[in-house]
Amino acid sequence: MIDEIPKQYNPKETEDKWYKAWEDNNLFSAKPNPQKKPFTIVIPPPNVTGILHMGHALNNTIQDILIRYQRMKGKEALWMPGTDHAGIATQNVVEKAIAKEGLKRQDLGRQNFIERVWVWKEQYGSTIIRQLKKLGASCDWQRERFTMDEEYSKAVVEVFVRLYEKNLIYRGSYIINWCPRCQTALSDEEAPHKELQGNLYYLKYPLKDNPDEYVIVATTRPETMLGDTAVAVNPKDKRYKELIGKTLILPLVNREIKIIADTLVDLKFGTGAVKVTPAHDPNDYAMGKKHKLEFINVMRANGTLNQNAGEYSGMDRFEAREVILEDLKEKGLLEKIEPHNLSAGHCYRCHTIIEPYLSKQWFVKMKPLAKPALEAVKKGKIKFYPTRWAKVYLNWMENIQDWCISRQIWWGHRLPVYYCRECSEQNTKNLTPNTKDGVIVARTKPDKCPYCGSIDIYQDEDVLDTWFSSWLWPFATFYWPETNGQSPPLRGQVSGTVPSEDLKYFYPTSTLVTAPEIIFFWVARMIMAGLEFMKEIPFKDVYIHGTVRDVEGKKMSKSLGNIIDPLEIINEYGTDALRFSLISITAQGQDVFLSKERFEQGRNFANKIWNASRFILMNLEQGQSPSGTVPVLTDLCVFFKKEGLSLVNRWILSRFYSTLREVEKNLENYQFNEAANTLYGFFWHEFCDWYLEIIKPDIKSVHNQVVMYKILEKFLRVLHPFMPFISEEIWQRLIEQGQSPSGTVPVKTSIMIQLWPHIQENIIDHKAEKTMQEALEIITSIRNMRLELDIPPQAQNIEVKISTSSKSKKAALEALSGQIKNLSRLNKLEILDEYRRGLGEFTSVLKDAHITIFLSGVIDIEKHKEKINQKIQRTESEINLKEKMLSDKNFLQRAPSEIVEIEREKLKNLKDEAQKLKGVKDGLR
């Protein structure tokens, strides 16, 4: 049977097999259980158009670690999965697809187009879900949600109506961010500013009274001059004082515009005179309102100029810019062009430069929602990890602007807004002013107008911002607002669970794991929505992880071609390797710089675990201990009372529990890399490199059998959240083999539902750890000496004497002498309590021990002397430092006495060591 275990771990043979087993046995599902505390994570829903990238891999690995850990800790752990309909992104993808057939969405019409999107969604929308499964994500898939599910959409409508009724949603004409390519309004967050290399154009606007005189204005977007309706100067500006109130002739259009005074104008910028285009700039818009200027829109939705642009009508905005500059230049009205760096908003979906555009949109009033959300973080009800993100959050929240939520696209939640044609006509005629412009906001389409009774009613064409549904994710996924238990059945039919109970039980959720880019879009808004609609925070902790970058620090993106595909890594190295490598290099909240080679570490670790386990399985007695008195799996505590354990076993057990404690602490503090590295170091460098090597010759002893088995078994459980597949594979083999005939042992079940090992404080033995540490140092020194003295590795006729004046150390060394001989490949070892120098020997000095090696062959005495000399020098310089320190009155007075004691002790040891070294040196003649 053992022979069947291959020498190399093959992830492909285990991963799909175990994932299927977990799913088939419903191990991911969670439901309210009054016996247990809940632990809930809602997944940041990936876009349906998404394909798994490293960011997802990192994000979801972290969540899976948390969920698996808490599940093993005995919590009812729910990881709620789902996808986001991603309005603009998805619409763009499908538009591209139909473009291949030579079609535009307008050719299909709204209804048909949306049907196409649904078809697309059914076909490709589960790609990302399948990929998350490859990653080992233990989501409760029976609960999978989609932001356009029927029930979810009800929540969206409900929220819109409630906010409208509270006067927190309004409609109005404002300058918004317009993407001429997507042809929709965007929120401020969706139009991030990027630096652009542009120009500052100085244009001359002639005075009406005196066409030979000009006011020169500076602009970065000269094409908007066609919509200018004023020129503004600062009232304090002496240069223009005389001109305020005068009239200018707007070139090319020959419109008369006034010079107005406004403090908004910066005296130092440009010429101090600014052209005012109220329909195309937010500042100008404000001035336009204030000074009652005319609003002239010169652009169409697609970014071409409209009929107000006269002869430039039909040109693209950037094409028009060039032509207009040409024309101005011809008329001598272009003063100069200066290079100028500016920043402009870019569409976050298609990267087109945003046009500030006057249009009628729907907005959410944010200040009232922000207030409690600010408090929640300020009072520490919600904590950010790392804490610095709280500042970012607070800063944004304090300066929050109203949220533009209407989008002029087709894919999304249509606004629950209806218009009565009758009323709006009446209203334009100003006959019935109390009909709210015929606007009806309702949960379902009304049969007739509540104002006038007309049945001529139509729904608003626009859809809502995707984030207007995502911000409800922590509770809408539990079928809020249904609360009467009569809600729609869960997908996959989990019987006995009623959604309202779920919401009560699992909300507020525990931890949200996400990336910094999404704090404003999603995290902040979820907090506002949770507090507004649930009257409670949506989550307690927010863990913000870093961005995955390439080795040069660039964000990984398709267009840069610097992507490392997680699926390729899974294919090549295995999922566990991917997860472990990612986690081990991700310091809390720091960005991750990745190259493919990084994943070798995880693969190698998996292989190490595999082979160590293979070794243990090969050497593990079946079922019962050889003596028949000690069942292999008897609880350690009971066992220890009966039998005294060797130092080695006490040491490794203590090390294991110390490690476990460290890992737990790290996980509770969201220090995943620390946890992973602690585990790695323990298993590889302590358990494998030392422990297994030490016990190898005596591996069949009862103690060694029990301890080796117990540590592997417990280690696998601790490893499981990090490397779920390999831990399960080995666990299954181990449990089967280790099972005792008495049947008192854990039944053969999945590792993922086992309990996390309990820290047995009484087994942590610092003294044993220290003694062992020193013994290991001695072995290392002997090995080192062999190399230094060029003793061939095969040579075994080596004699060593270890002399120490410490009685306890002597006892420990005596107990370990067999192992020391073995690991240092010695033929004879003596432990003495006093060092006596003799001829033909070579001695190394440790803190309180001499190691003397006897050789009859040829050796390089000079080389050895040199080494000793170096060591003496190093020790003496250290002694100097310490002496200085210990003669410093300030130090003695102010440092805590323990520290002083430690330093004194250290100095004593150093002096001792120097003494011994000198003795050894003298012994070399």
Next chain:
RNA sequence: GGGCGAUUAGCUCAGCUGGUUAGAGCGCUACAUUCACAUUGUAGAGGUCAUAGGUUCAAGUCCUAUAUCGCCCACCA
């Protein structure tokens, strides 16, 4: 313009609340293959902790500047 982060070994990075000799992975050097594992083992080399001040008995760690790189936010037309 405001804010945040980074600067530690050849490379990529850890180092939590100041306190023994600053760590890891990769790479490098030497040696090792009847050994669970060469995706390995043993041993080793390699660091003025960006710079300058300061606080402290004590600074990689705290404070203040400076430099370089990166990110986020902002209505300089």
